[in-house]
Amino acid sequence: MSGYQKRNLALFLYIYCCLFPPTLSVVNASAGGKYHVYIANGLPDNLRVNCWSNDEDLGDYNVPVNQRFRFTTTTELAKYFGTFWWGQKTNAFVVFSSQVASTYCGEADPNISRICYWLVTSDGFYIANVTRPPPEALTKVHPWAN
Numbered sequence: 001m002s003g004y005q006k007r008n009l010a011l012f013l014y015i016y017c018c019l020f021p022p023t024l025s026v027v028n029a030s031a032g033g034k035y036h037v038y039i040a041n042g043l044p045d046n047l048r049v050n051c052w053s054n055d056e057d058l059g060d061y062n063v064p065v066n067q068r069f070r071f072t073t074t075t076e077l078a079k080y081f082g083t084f085w086w087g088q089k090t091n092a093f094v095v096f097s098s099q100v101a102s103t104y105c106g107e108a109d110p111n112i113s114r115i116c117y118w119l120v121t122s123d124g125f126y127i128a129n130v131t132r133p134p135p136e137a138l139t140k141v142h143p144w145a146n
């Protein structure tokens, strides 16, 4: 291998081993907390969003004004990232993890489907544990990055 190829391989291994440890994608069948994750567009314009985990890419969506994108995970051990675009603005963060779930959406319970409702506004990213949350149920978690 050339030095260039070696560097690329080293970078590849670093990204896959260190930034995205393989253990994150192990599904624990005994952890059966079901969560519906919503990305609701409270912007005055279309919102573009891409949600993905180590196992699957949910694809790129244009969410119209006042509409929402939804996906479901059947285990609280899943971890999903979201990348968001609004005009020139963007941000990316973890939209679902066991920590997000227990902090904002309710503890995992095999008998109850819980809700992680992200509301995206021009002011930033809010979360609630119900759909159509009243303002007092919303917690601001992230601003737009730029």
Ligand SMILES: *[C@@H]1O[C@H](CO)[C@@H](O)[C@H](O)[C@H]1NC(C)=O
Binding pocket: 028, 029, 030, 031
């Ligand atoms: C699966 O999750 C349960 C409860 O969260 C835990 O007690 C158990 O040790 C986990 N098993 C594995 C193989 O990670």
Ligand SMILES: *[C@@H]1O[C@H](CO)[C@@H](O)[C@H](O)[C@H]1NC(C)=O
Binding pocket: 104, 105, 106, 107, 129, 136, 137, 138
């Ligand atoms: C949902 O959030 C409210 C606060 O907005 C809280 O009082 C309630 O306990 C939460 N429900 C669950 C299931 O965590």
Ligand SMILES: *[C@@H]1O[C@H](CO)[C@@H](O)[C@H](O)[C@H]1NC(C)=O
Binding pocket: 109, 110, 111
């Ligand atoms: C779920 O429901 C079953 C059957 O009603 C019950 O035995 C069990 O304790 C419940 N689990 C939880 C975590 O509430």
